[in-house]
Amino acid sequence: MPKEMWELRLYIAGQTPKSVLALKNITKYCEEHLAGKYSIEIIDLLKSPQLAEGDQIFAIPTLVRKFPEPLRKIIGDLSNEEKVLVGLNIRPIKV
Amino acid sequence: MKSSLAEVFPKTHSGIEGLDEITGGGLPKGRPTLVCGSAGCGKTLMGVQFLVKGITDYDEPGVFISFEETTKDLTTNVQSLGFDLNKLIADKKLRIDNVHIEKTEIEETGEYDLEGLFIRLGYAIDQIGAKRVVLDTIESLFGGMDNATLLRSELKRLFQWLKDRGVTAIITGERGENSLTRQGLEEYVSDCVILLDFRVIDQIATRRLRIVKYRGSTHGTNEYPFLIDEFGISVLPITSLKLEHRTSSEILSYGFAGFDKLFKGKGFFRGNSTLVTGTAGTSKTILASYFALGSCQRKEKVLFFSFEESPDQLIRNMDSVGIRFKPFIKSGMLQIHSSRPSLSGLEMHLLVIHKLISQHKPKTVIIDPISSLITVGNNSEVRAMLVRLMDLLKVNQINAFFTALTHPYLDEHYDFTVDAVSSLADTWIQLSNNTSDSNRSRKLLIVKSRGMGHSNEINEFSISEKGIKLKQ
Numbered sequence: 330m331p332k333e334m335w336e337l338r339l340y341i342a343g344q345t346p347k348s349v350l351a352l353k354n355i356t357k358y359c360e361e362h363l364a365g366k367y368s369i370e371i372i373d374l375l376k377s378p379q380l381a382e383g384d385q386i387f388a389i390p391t392l393v394r395k396f397p398e399p400l401r402k403i404i405g406d407l408s409n410e411e412k413v414l415v416g417l418n419i420r421p422i423k424v
Numbered sequence: 425m426k427s428s429l430a431e432v433f434p435k436t437h438s439g440i441e442g443l444d445e446i447t448g449g450g451l452p453k454g455r456p457t458l459v460c461g462s463a464g465c466g467k468t469l470m471g472v473q474f475l476v477k478g479i480t481d482y483d484e485p486g487v488f489i490s491f492e493e494t495t496k497d498l499t500t501n502v503q504s505l506g507f508d509l510n511k512l513i514a515d516k517k518l519r520i521d522n523v524h525i526e527k528t529e530i531e532e533t534g535e536y537d538l539e540g541l542f543i544r545l546g547y548a549i550d551q552i553g554a555k556r557v558v559l560d561t562i563e564s565l566f567g568g569m570d571n572a573t574l575l576r577s578e579l580k581r582l583f584q585w586l587k588d589r590g591v592t593a594i595i596t597g598e599r600g601e602n603s604l605t606r607q608g609l610e611e612y613v614s615d616c617v618i619l620l621d622f623r624v625i626d627q628i629a630t631r632r633l634r635i636v637k638y639r640g641s642t643h644g645t646n647e648y649p650f651l652i653d654e655f656g657i658s659v660l661p662i663t664s665l666k667l668e669h670r671t672s673s674e675i676l677s678y679g680f681a682g683f684d685k686l687f688k689g690k691g692f693f694r695g696n697s698t699l700v701t702g703t704a705g706t707s708k709t710i711l712a713s714y715f716a717l718g719s720c721q722r723k724e725k726v727l728f729f730s731f732e733e734s735p736d737q738l739i740r741n742m743d744s745v746g747i748r749f750k751p752f753i754k755s756g757m758l759q760i761h762s763s764r765p766s767l768s769g770l771e772m773h774l775l776v777i778h779k780l781i782s783q784h785k786p787k788t789v790i791i792d793p794i795s796s797l798i799t800v801g802n803n804s805e806v807r808a809m810l811v812r813l814m815d816l817l818k819v820n821q822i823n824a825f826f827t828a829l830t831h832p833y834l835d836e837h838y839d840f841t842v843d844a845v846s847s848l849a850d851t852w853i854q855l856s857n858n859t860s861d862s863n864r865s866r867k868l869l870i871v872k873s874r875g876m877g878h879s880n881e882i883n884e885f886s887i888s889e890k891g892i893k894l895k896q
Contacts, residue, residue: 385526387544388569404531
């Protein structure tokens with residue numbers, strides 16, 4: 330059975346406190362709930378501004394769930410774990 | 425004094441005909457301008473025209489950030505106005521970025537800012553070296569996101585950022601219930617605010633524009649009618665409120681010798697306006713046609729506004745009294761423009777006249793009859809319009825000829841049309857028909873002619889297939 334991979338993208342603009350916090354938060358949630366089956370790509374728009382248009386980014390930081398579809402976006406520093414999990418549609422692993 | 429003022433408040437040409445005149449030179453250069461109005465009032469179009477004309481006329485590239493329409497829709501929508509956005513995009517003079525916010529796929533958690541939007545905008549500006557930016561309609565952000573407080577402070581930052589970048593920007597906003605815009609954007613964009621309005625009065629739609637404020641600059645405070653036609657938006661300013669146009673002492677012919685003789689100078693001064701009044705069937709149009717013919721023969725272009733007859737009809741009818749228009753129409757010397765007076769509002773007619781005059785640059789303008797325009801509007805409007813029209817013609821030294829239909833049972837001095845026009849016209853000719861026994865005689869009286877001695881008799885004249893003839 331093929332392993333279902335979660336493809337996430339985090340858009341930031343430089344190492345701002347909000348961006349750093351967002352990355353810390355999402356890494357933590359992923360390790361908890363999706364260990365071994367996720368990837369996070371970090372895109373710094375200060376370095377590659379041309380990428381903002383494609384994913385319709387206007388707020389920073391923005392987390393985009395590229396896969397599984399449909400596309401979901403969560404904006405903000407991702408400090409509310411429950412909202413992020415609901416937003417990404419990650420079901421906590423049943424114990 | 426004047427030049428130092430211009431340095432303090434530099435302006436950018438708006439690319440919208442007439443708007444620069446109202447604002448004394450255009451929009452504030454390097455600063456944002458808020459354009460607000462209800463749906464369908466022409467905000468987006470004004471933004472597009474500002475960019476397109478900026479590129480084509482002033483070589484200033486522009487960025488359009490659309491929060492509502494997609495690039496494709498936008499391009500298609502303005503195509504009918506002769507704006508080819510695809511070409512401008514291909515030439516790297518224009519960039520359109522569609523910021524699409526889909527609320528259903530977005531979740532908000534924790535703090536964020538709109539840096540992404542800033543980066544996109546900055547990137548677009550840098551790519552083409554843009555000098556102009558349009559944000560249409562930025563208030564859509566409020567529909568897509570929950571944190572209004574944050575949005576407000578970010579927008580404030582955005583407007584400041586635009587200023588720092590030195591781009592001249594138009595920001596559009598939807599008209600609010602009790603404020604100019606729904607989100608009170610006017611508090612942040614305070615340099616220049618333009619309000620567009622679209623209303624229907626007596627079943628005739630009129631668009632109006634008003635400069636609500638323009639910091640550090642004088643501006644016209646009235647509501648100005650504007651028109652959206654196949655060339656985009658144009659605004660109609662009052663040409664001038666002062667009476668300081670040049671006058672000419674050159675004398676021109678009315679188009680037939682017998683008539684010129686009634687004036688001491690054997691004709692009329694260049695730039696003169698002549699009003700001919702009379703009841704139905706007193707041959708006003710024939711006199712007007714002679715006037716047109718005279719101008720054509722001098723090789724001076726004529727613009728003939730016919731509000732009662734189509735061009736073909738006019739040509740045929742005048743043929744029957746020996747006035748041949750066809751060769752002059754062929755050579756482009758004579759342009760006949762016919763339309764129904766009730767088709768649009770008074771101001772729209774004036775705008776059309778205004779535009780055609782600036783396009784064709786005629787030396788002679790005929791309006792036959794001006795009274796049918798007057799039935800369209802109310803009295804004060806009509807008067808204002810006539811003053812503007814006269815001004816326009818005087819400033820351009822155009823010979824004007826108006827006919828006006830009077831009511832047979834009404835004293836001409838009580839007739840509103842005559843009352844409105846006669847004081848503005850330089851020469852006033854009254855025509856009348858007298859029926860006695862089995863016979864009708866045509867009469868002509870020159871009521872006044874400014875600066876020119878004239879006949880004081882009631883002159884009789886006849887009309888045949890050879891034309892008009894004055895009885896000696």
